[in-house]
Amino acid sequence: xxxxxxGGSRKRKIIHPYKEKRFYIxxxxxxxxxxxxxxxxxxxxxxxxRRGKGVSSVxxxxxxxxxxxxxxxxxTETEIIKDxxxxxxxxxxxxxxxxxxxxxxxxxxxxTWNLQLGYDDKxxxxxxxxxxxxxxxxxxxxxxxxxxxxxxYNLDLSDIEDSIRSQIEKAAEKWNKAPLNGQLTGxxxxxxxxxxxxxxxxxxxxxxxAVQDVMNAVNNKKFEETIFVESSxxxxxxxxxxAKKEYKVIGNFSTITTDNQNRNNNINLAVNALNGLVIFPGxxxxxxxxxxxxxxxxxxxxAGAYRNGEFVEEPGGGVCQVSSTLYNAIIFSGIKTKERxxxxxxxxxxxxxxxxxxxxxxxxxxxxxxxxxxNTSVAIRAVFENKKLTVSIIGMPILTEGVKMSMRSEKVKxxxxxxxKYEEDQALQTGQEVETTKGVKGSTRDxxxxxxxxx
Numbered sequence: 001x002x003x004x005x006x007g008g009s010r011k012r013k014i015i016h017p018y019k020e021k022r023f024y025i026x027x028x029x030x031x032x033x034x035x036x037x038x039x040x041x042x043x044x045x046x047x048x049x050r051r052g053k054g055v056s057s058v059x060x061x062x063x064x065x066x067x068x069x070x071x072x073x074x075x076t077e078t079e080i081i082k083d084x085x086x087x088x089x090x091x092x093x094x095x096x097x098x099x100x101x102x103x104x105x106x107x108x109x110x111x112t113w114n115l116q117l118g119y120d121d122k123x124x125x126x127x128x129x130x131x132x133x134x135x136x137x138x139x140x141x142x143x144x145x146x147x148x149x150x151x152x153y154n155l156d157l158s159d160i161e162d163s164i165r166s167q168i169e170k171a172a173e174k175w176n177k178a179p180l181n182g183q184l185t186g187x188x189x190x191x192x193x194x195x196x197x198x199x200x201x202x203x204x205x206x207x208x209x210a211v212q213d214v215m216n217a218v219n220n221k222k223f224e225e226t227i228f229v230e231s232s233x234x235x236x237x238x239x240x241x242x243a244k245k246e247y248k249v250i251g252n253f254s255t256i257t258t259d260n261q262n263r264n265n266n267i268n269l270a271v272n273a274l275n276g277l278v279i280f281p282g283x284x285x286x287x288x289x290x291x292x293x294x295x296x297x298x299x300x301x302x303a304g305a306y307r308n309g310e311f312v313e314e315p316g317g318g319v320c321q322v323s324s325t326l327y328n329a330i331i332f333s334g335i336k337t338k339e340r341x342x343x344x345x346x347x348x349x350x351x352x353x354x355x356x357x358x359x360x361x362x363x364x365x366x367x368x369x370x371x372x373x374x375n376t377s378v379a380i381r382a383v384f385e386n387k388k389l390t391v392s393i394i395g396m397p398i399l400t401e402g403v404k405m406s407m408r409s410e411k412v413k414x415x416x417x418x419x420x421k422y423e424e425d426q427a428l429q430t431g432q433e434v435e436t437t438k439g440v441k442g443s444t445r446d447x448x449x450x451x452x453x454x455x
Contacts, residue, residue: 075238088141089152091221100142104165107134107155111223117171117210118228124171126214129160130223157218164214165207168229172205183376184247184394185445187276192395194242194379199236206230240354243376243396250378251333251393255325255349260386262301263318269299270322274382274391279372284338285380286369287323293362294319320357321349321389323368326380327356329391330370332405334398335378341366353409374398 039082051074093110095103108130117124137155144151179202186195210229217225238246255263273291294300296317303317320343327340327348359365371376378395399405 025414079307087151090137090141090156092152095141095359100138103138103141104134107138109263111155111221112387114224115214115222116226117168117214118226119171119175119205119231122175123226124167126167127163129157133160155221158215160218161211161215164218168205168207168210168214170208171229172210174204175203175229177203178375179234179236181236181238181376182243183238184243184278184379185377186278187379189276194244194247196240196247197434198240199238199243201236202234204234206232212449238376246396247394248396248397249381249392250397250399251329251331251335252324252390253328253332254388254390255321255348255388256387257318257321257384257389260303260318263303264384265386266294266300266303266316266318267322269294270319271382271384271389274322274326274380277380278377279379280377281372281375284369284371286367287326287356287358288360288365288367291319291360293360295362319348320355322382322391323358324350324355326382326391327368328354328407329393331407333378333393333395335370335372335404337368337370339367339369341368351407351409354407 069185090103090107093107095106098106111134111271113128113130115126115128117126133155137153141151141153162389179199181199183199184194186198187193188195206229210227213227213229214239217223217227270291277285277290279285292298296302296315300315300319302315324347327337330337341357342353343355343357349355356368357366357367360367374395376396378393381392382395383390
């Protein structure tokens with residue numbers, strides 16, 4: 001309550017408490033309304049800013065869309081803003097309004113990759129570079145032109161030429177065919193002569209032309225083409241007549257057999273299997289596969305053989321003398337063996353350590369093997385007459401003229417023969433003993449080595 005004095009008179013203004021309270025409440029309400037409008041305005045401005053950066057209002061604030069939707073804003077402003085590109089074309093394909101993922105998907109759907117390399121009836125699929133290249137291009141476009149646009153881009157694949165060239169080289173390795181020279185191909189046993197045949201032409205893929213043809217298809221976006229490669233023929237260097245002059249005995253070795261008829265029968269069967277055999281370039285020779293299972297049904301007879309260090313009688317005994325004789329002939333020809341196994345005892349028909357033990361049950365067993373790594377064939381000539389076994393390797397010279405191979409082995413350990421086994425024999429007198437088979441010492445030798453020396 002206020003008092004005013006005026007000329008001695010006294011006036012009073014009365015303010016009721018409830019009116020004063022209403023004044024304060026109205027002021028608070030006005031402040032809250034203004035604050036709410038400021039908050040709404042803040043989120044609206046924030047959504048506009050984030051729209052320009054390609055971020056949706058939903059991502060900007062969980063409740064921002066709800067607040068903006070309640071405002072009176074034109075309909076176009078209430079749409080969810082997507083990370084899109086405008087007025088962009090890739091190879092004349094419009095990407096208007098598409099997201100990054102949609103752009104990649106559209107391009108890969110448009111460009112189906114089924115590019116193949118063909119030769120005769122063979123087809124080689126080419127590796128698909130599109131997913132990586134498309135993704136890289138789209139990433140570039142989005143980093144430069146989000147919401148800007150008015151650009152035309154090309155899917156450039158010129159940098160895949162090195163990859164295309166590498167793939168064509170691998171295909172050519174499979175399709176190229178070296179010419180086959182005239183060479184020895186068999187033996188006529190009636191005339192006792194070798195048969196020589198003419199060579200055949202080879203094939204060579206034109207790799208450079210294939211690279212150009214594939215890249216032309218790629219650059220023209222023809223991704224479903226089959227590019228047939230061109231090839232040319234290559235002639236052999238040797239005719240049959242010229243080859244015949246080059247072939248000679250390049251390896252030879254002989255051993256002497258015993259008087260045991262069963263053993264010599266088995267040796268003769270193995271010799272017949274080997275004689276005249278031709279091993280062509282790249283082929284593998286196997287003694288066991290060539291002679292087959294040594295069984296009674298196939299004509300082999302029981303004869304002395306060593307099994308697990310013990311002397312036994314079994315069909316095929318004596319065949320190891322054939323494999324050992326062949327082994328020496330192979331080494332002296334300059335051919336490297338792939339498999340060779342020594343005996344557990346010291347054989348008498350070759351220098352100890354220069355033998356080759358074989359055994360076969362029809363499925364597996366120690367073997368003598370080698371691969372013909374020459375570009376012409378080699379043949380085996382085996383002869384068994386008057387207890388003399390001779391094996392020769394026929395082929396074009398492998399060793400340099402004037403160079404011969406030699407072998408050496410060194411005994412590093414010797415083993416006593418196993419203890420004798422006694423069997424009762426009623427035909428013998430009391431106290432009489434007969435040694436049916438004399439024990440043979442065993443030995444360990446260092447790995448056989450072959451070396452060349454000048455004659």
